[in-house]
Amino acid sequence: MRELNPKQVEHLTEPGRYSDDDGLYLVIKAGGNKSWLLRYQLNGKRRDMGLGPYPAVKLKTARQAVALLQSIPRIAGSPYLFPGSGSKSGVMHIGATFNLLCSMGLPDITTHGFRATFRTRAIECTDYPREVCKFVLAHDERDQTKAAYSRSNLLEKRRDLMQA
Structure with missing residues (x-):
């Protein structure tokens, strides 16, 4: 009901x-x-x-x-x-979305476009810092020194951003 x-x-x-x-x-x-x-x-x-x-x-x-x-x-x-069905980690293969788009007859659409769309929306529609947006997209551009001092994976902020 x-x-x-x-x-x-x-x-x-x-x-x-x-x-x-x-x-x-x-x-x-x-x-x-x-x-x-x-x-x-x-x-x-x-x-x-x-x-x-x-x-x-x-x-x-x-x-x-x-x-x-x-x-x-x-x-x-x-x-x-x-x-994922064949990986030891259990996550979907990096090319799975591209393979799906190709099987749908859409080989010109790339997963990069999905990432760009998310990034644009996150910047224009939320107040989350650039670092949080990059972590959501699995972009960690910290060098080894910065990574040693920045030990957070920003998980709670990433969850909040995905709900925004």
Whole structure:
């Protein structure tokens, strides 16, 4: 049974977290901004995944995203949503996205474009420092000396940025 309907979502203004179903929540911030959040559990840990801002992401679309994510086959014990099948580390191969685009008849689209799009959005739409944005993209340009003194992987800030 669904707890929210499109009219409710449109008219809710009180800050808080409003449950729909299957871990989907409408989050309303003190400033009135609304966004969708998926709360799920993976390997015994509760996690939250942002699904986008309302009204850009409608209730129906948020529900479709949840259904799609729930339909992805899981590999028991893997902490990854898209685990690799042949690597020892368990992560997806670096060329997997490119191979997918080629199989879809889109060989001219590169994964670099996805990275550039994320970086542009992070700079234009958030106030996160450049270093956090680079870490999210797995770009660590610190030299050995800087790395020795900067031991943080900025994990919590990276999580927050991915939810923004």
